[in-house]
Amino acid sequence: MLWKWLLSFKGRIGRGRYWAANCLYLVVLLGAFGFASYVTPGNENVKNPWSISAFIIAGVFIFLSSAAVCVKRFHDRGKSGWWFLLFYLAERMGSFFQPGSATIETPVQFFGFLLEVSAVLWIVIELGILRGQDGVNRYGPDPRVLAAA
Incomplete structure (x- = not known):
């Protein structure tokens, strides 16, 4: 379920899951910084292949996941994912x-x-503050109704 929430481009998610995903991205990025600092103390992080690998992996995950999460938030707002x-x-x-x-x-x-x-x-404003469409839309059921059930 976690991978579907973070990596699927289908369906809708509410504002709470949008903000939770953004908090997760911060944790992943801080983890990459921590790993880079651990494997190469000092100012050598840029030259260490392990540090570079950590940032590449974190960056690819964050980009793909944030694209999927943003598309689903646009879906919740009743808009195409192409707005992303x-x-x-x-x-x-x-x-x-x-x-x-x-x-x-x-x-x-x-x-x-x-x-x-x-x-x-x-x-x-569009994805983090404004509320999604009420009820079912062409992208799926209302995530607030699913969460309440």
């Missing part, structure tokens, strides 16, 4: 306009920053 692609592209484009920069020095970097922040705010 729009969010992802907007967020990536924001990063593209400010490559490796910790400061905003040009109008292009400012545009990238606004695009990225807007995408993140939109996804938090």
Whole structure:
């Protein structure tokens, strides 16, 4: 059931499971950091293949799982899962306009920053705050009804 919740693109999930999945991603990421620090103490983590492997595995899991969870949240909101692609592209484009920069020095970097922040705010409001559709929709039964049963 856990793998279906985290990796299946079918069905609907409520806000609670969405936030639980995001907390799990934080734990996975902290676990990767902890493992990397354990196998290579100091500042050598970037050069250690075990550290790199831990971050690759964690990153692939988090990306695939978050895509599945976001698609199911969009389904709960009555929208196609393709909306996730729009969010992802907007967020990536924001990063593209400010490559490796910790400061905003040009109008292009400012545009990238606004695009990225807007995408993140939109996804938090759309998936994390707004309630899903009541009752059955074309993506499946209401997850609140399933949880109450």
